[in-house]
Amino acid sequence: MTDRLTIVLAQMNPAMGDLTANADTILALRAAHPDADLILTPELSLIGYPPEDLVLKPALVQAAAAQLARLAAATAPPGPALLVGTAHQADTGLHNAMALLDAGRIAGVTLKHDLPNYGVFDEKRVFAPGPLPFPLLFRGIQLGIPICEDMWTPTVTAHLSAHGAELLLVPNGSPYEIGKEARRLALARARVAETGLPLLYVNRTGGQDELVFDGGSFVLNPDGQTMARLQDWDATTATAHFARTANGWRADPGETHAPDSDMEEIYHAMLLSLRDYVNRNRFPGVVLGLSGGIDSALSAAVAVDALGADRVHCVMLPSRFTSQESLDDAAECAKLMGTRLDTIPIAPAMDAFNTMLAPLFAGLPANTTEENIQSRIRGLTLMALSNKFGPMLLTTGNKSEMSTGYATIYGDMAGGYSVLKDVYKTTVFRLCEWRNTHRPRLGLGPDGPVMPARVITKPPSAELRDNQRDDDSLPPYEVLDAILHGLIEEERSVADLVAAGHDAATVARVERLLYIAEYKRRQSPPGVKIGPRTFGRDRRYPITNAFRTS
């Protein structure tokens, strides 16, 4: 019986639906680690996570079975076994499963028991729950394999331990959110404390539509000590060496990478989600309107760090309301980031619309109608550039705006993807300050500042009429964001927020704006989840809704 065990934690970035490429990656990992005993890949590593309704397509399930057979055959020559995540069709239905491939065959399959169906997760929609799992026997060792959510409560690990598991191997598709890293670690430590077993946690990395995965894989010994931790966000591996002791398996110390700091991790989440979205949807790059304001400056900086300056096309679209300050700030941003900047004045299109609408609008005062026409002219112009040259239009709205409907539908809301959708304006300011003094580890942009300080310090304005400021229409962002956080992330009532010290009329107004903007959000582009309650997958409110708490 072996007294040493070498397991490779494969923190992969699987491409959704690209089964051949994912299988090739797994084969390359096997070839790169000939002396390992086992390679542990993340949840659904062969298909991608979360697969949503893709797994309801029988052809996908058949293709996954064919690729799994190919991988199994590849384990015939001596070398490591593979633990691969796939969809498994059984008499009990379609299951989220891990297959153990060894000695040229499928040596065992274990099924996910606890299917998450809250927040961004919808697994009960597409998978059947497996029974409480038993360990899989691997070369004489009993492996307990709780799949992601199975680790979040004590039931599955207790069952595995009671039935002889010697180690816990946890494959994950655990999306990033602020504070998630500490939660996972606390849960994993609880499971090792309860079972007395070492635990290997392997999470995927990379972006998948509204979700991004930070990896953050680690190894714990039964005393709760972290013996190895992989670099956040990287598609990378770590090799864990275990020795059998009188008290069971223990990992040798390995390399331990610290998690990112708070602004750094949010920035990396935005960067990696955009990089994978743009590359995997095969866009040559992105185009965006650069106004001289903070939202477009930060969106452009993230794009430059994600894709490189040569794949980011910035366009200034001035109207007669655009200040010289904005023109200068946009030019300075583009210079600092090294991007192309074109200027397309929109006055001719505004004149054309005024002329076209004059007979119908005769005698009526100018109002938001005309303001929104400007915004829509910009959206239309940017979409024309996207159509003609191929880049995706990057949408620049932040969570404070998306919460209150402070954006023009079919105007500045046009576009394919948004990196600021789940960050409040107050966080936008902090992120800009952080980026002006730090270069993200994964960034392709410049070392120094990416925007002039004035972009961060000047009062935000949409510049759709003379002397307009955001705080003419909205409470100051520190007040607004605190109220929004209470209403959205914490689901608090107006009365509750008033009791906490907020002005009653302001909270009631914000609640009303939040509810009536639901229709806009339903038509808004996807954007990356950063906080605990992102619009779209995480927070699904009715559009037609008479409920108010004020």
Ligand SMILES: Nc1ncnc2c1ncn2[C@@H]1O[C@H](COP(=O)(O)OP(=O)(O)OC[C@H]2O[C@@H]([n+]3cccc(C(=O)O)c3)[C@H](O)[C@@H]2O)[C@@H](O)[C@H]1O
């Ligand atoms: N429940 C519902 N279902 C379907 N449609 C609904 C609807 N409620 C209103 N609507 C429709 O929505 C339309 C009103 O929405 P919309 O046209 O967006 O216009 P609206 O929300 O009235 O105005 C846009 C606001 O965003 C501000 N803003 C801030 C920052 C940047 C920018 C920018 O553009 O650069 C704009 C701008 O100053 C203005 O206050 C109406 O025509 C109404 O029919």
Ligand SMILES: Nc1ncnc2c1ncn2[C@@H]1O[C@H](COP(=O)(O)OP(=O)(O)OP(=O)(O)O)[C@@H](O)[C@H]1O
């Ligand atoms: N003059 C302009 N030139 C180019 N794009 C513009 C211009 N004005 C607005 N936009 C685009 O529309 C988006 C909404 O801009 P607006 O300035 O109206 O509001 P904002 O939320 O303050 O954004 P920002 O901080 O980027 O200015 C901008 O982020 C930008 O992409």
Ligand SMILES: NC(=O)CC[C@H](N)C(=O)O
């Ligand atoms: N894929 C899963 O089961 C993920 C659910 C789990 N609670 C997590 O976010 O880590």
